[in-house]
Amino acid sequence: MNIYDVSKKANVSIATVSRVLNGNPNVSDKTRAKVLAVMEQLGYTPNVFARGLGLNTMRTIGIMCSDSSDLYLANAIYYLERDLRSNGYDAILCCTGYELETKQKYFDLLCSKRVDAIILAGSKFVEMKPRDNTYILDAAAKIPIMLVNGYLEGENIYSTVCDDQAAVYQAASRLIQSGHKKLLYVYTSTSYSGSNKLQGFKNALADAGLPLLPEYIRQCRKDITAAKELFFSLKKEGLEFDAVIASDDSLAAGAVKYANTAGISIPEELSIVGYNNSILSLCSDPELTSIDSKVEALCTTTVNTLMGVFSGGNVPSRTTIAADLIKRETTNF
Amino acid sequence: MNIYDVSKKANVSIATVSRVLNGNPNVSDKTRAKVLAVMEQLGYTPNVFARGLGLNTMRTIGIMCSDSSDLYLANAIYYLERDLRSNGYDAILCCTGYELETKQKYFDLLCSKRVDAIILAGSKFVEMKPRDNTYILDAAAKIPIMLVNGYLEGENIYSTVCDDQAAVYQAASRLIQSGHKKLLYVYTSTSYSGSNKLQGFKNALADAGLPLLPEYIRQCRKDITAAKELFFSLKKEGLEFDAVIASDDSLAAGAVKYANTAGISIPEELSIVGYNNSILSLCSDPELTSIDSKVEALCTTTVNTLMGVFSGGNVPSRTTIAADLIKRETTNF
DNA sequence: TTGTACGCGTTATCAC
C-alpha cells in the first residue's frame, strides 16, 4: 500500500497524489476529491520513513530528563509532550540518570536518531566545568538545544528559566518582615537553579542586615525522611531556627513532619516554605506554603520558542519567567 | 555524509560498509578496521530514515498513558523507557487524556508513525463497552499491543497485571482479623484494575461473614482535599467506620488528614490502607500502610514479553504479578 | 571476501 497504488487507482501520477497529500494548491478540486476518495477507500497512510528520508526530518523532538518519575520533571514532560504534539511534533523520551557519561551517550543517541531538536528538562544537564558541556555545544551545531530551567550560553542554544533567585529572595524577605530572625535554608543540589535559589536567600539576608551563617545553609537528599532526620539532628546540635526555606517540597514536607513530631507548632514557632508547589505541599498537614516554579509556563514558552527557531524567527536566547508564592498554612503571611 | 562517502574514502563498496555497520561476520578484520577508522574519522552516523525505509522499523515503541504526571504512571513510564532502551528501543511518549475520542486519535497517530508496538500504560484504556475497544483490536492486527495493568482479550494483545483483587482481599482480611468491623472502601475509578480491587474488598467481607453495605463503598476524585472532605461529610452523615481501604494513596492521605484534623487517633481508632505505595505514603504523617502494586516488575515483565513477541517466542497473553502489603504506621498489624 | 544493482516510498524539480 503506497503512493503508486493510490495513483494507479485514481488514474493520476504519484506527483499529484503527493501534492494532494501535502496540501499543494496546484491541484484541481476535481482531481483532489478523486484522489482523496481513493485514499480513503484504500485506507492509505503515507510512510513516514520515506518521507523522513526525503525531508530529513520526522517532526520528532528528543526530550531528555534525568528521571521522569521526579515530581517536577514528570510535570515538565507532560506539558512538553502536550505542547509539542499540538504543534504536530512527536516526543521521544530519554531518561538519562545523573551521570555525565550516560547523559553524553544518550545525547549522541538522540542526535543519531535525527531528532529535529533536543529539549533538556531540568537543571541537571549543565555542568560546573565548562569543558563538560562541550557535548551540548557540539550538538547545538547540528540542531537547536532547548533548556528548561537551566542556562547555558551558546549558538543555537535557548534557555527558559524561572526566576528562582527572586522567588527565594521574596520568600525570605517576607519571613524576615514577619519577624523571623533565624532562617534555615536547606537545598538538594547545586545546579544552575539550585545556586540561584541560594543566592536569593543570601541576598535577602544581606539586604535585611542579617548575618550569613554557614550553619544555616544545609544540604540534604531529596527525601522526606532524610530531611526529617536532618532537622532532628540540627535540633540536637543545638541549632535554633524559626523558619525553613527549602529548595524542594520534599525537604519542606520533612520539616513539617519534624515539627509535628517534636511538638513544634506551625507556623507560630516554625514557618516553612517549600518549592515547586507539588502534590507534597497538599499532602503535608498543615499544607505547605510553596513557591510555584511555573513548570507549565516554562514548558509552553520553551515549545513556542522552539517553533520560532524552526520558522526562522528572531527568538530570544534566554527567557525568564517569574515564580509565584503560593500561601498556605505553614506561614503566617 | 553517507555510506558512499565512507566507501569511497575506505576504497571499498557500500556493501562492505553496510556489513561492517551491521556486524556481518563476512568481512576480513583488516577491511573492517579500515572502514571503522574512516567512519570514526568522518564522524559518520547511518541515516535512520533510510534504514527504517528498508527494514520498515525504527526500533521505536509507542507508550500511551492518560497523564504522565500521575504518580503511578510517571513511574511506569520511567521503567518502561529504561527497559525498552536497554533493549535498543526508543520510546515515543503519548499522553492521551481520558476521553475515548482522543485516545483513538492518538492510537491511529502512533500506528501511522510505524511504531513497532504500542504499550498502554495504566488501566484507563480498556472501556466497559466492548465496541469501544475495537480500535485496539484493529491496531493489534498490525502490531503487538501491550497492556500494563489492564486486560483485554485478543489476538496479538498481551497483558501484564497486578493481582489487585488478592491484594485488597488480603488487606481487608488483615483489618478484619485485627478486630475491625466497619470497613470503608473508597475508590477513584471503575477501570479494570478498579473493579478488581473492589471485588477483593467484597470477597473479604463475604468470607468473614460481614455484611456488604453500599454506604461503605464510596467513590471520590483522586484528590487529597476532596477525599478529606468526603470523610468529613461521611462523619456528618453519621456513618461510623474503623478502617479505610483506599484504591489510591491520595485518598488514604486524605483520610489521614481527616483523622488528624478531627482528633481521631491512627491506628487506634482508625486504620488506613493506601494503594500504590507512592511518595504520598511517606509524606503522610503517620506514614501510610500501602499496597505496593509493583510497577517496576509490571513494566519489566511487559518489556520482556514484548521482546519475546518480537523474537517469535511463545509468550503468555496474560501475566499476573502479586502485590506487596507495605506495613507502616496507619495500621497496627 | 567483496562488489553491483535494485528496491524501499516519498518529495521536489523539471517539462509540458
Added chain:
DNA sequence: GTGATAACGCGTACAA
C-alpha cells in the same frame, strides 16, 4: 494543472 523522473541513504540478493 499534471506527469515523468531524479534524488534521499540504506539493506541485501546475487554475482564475482
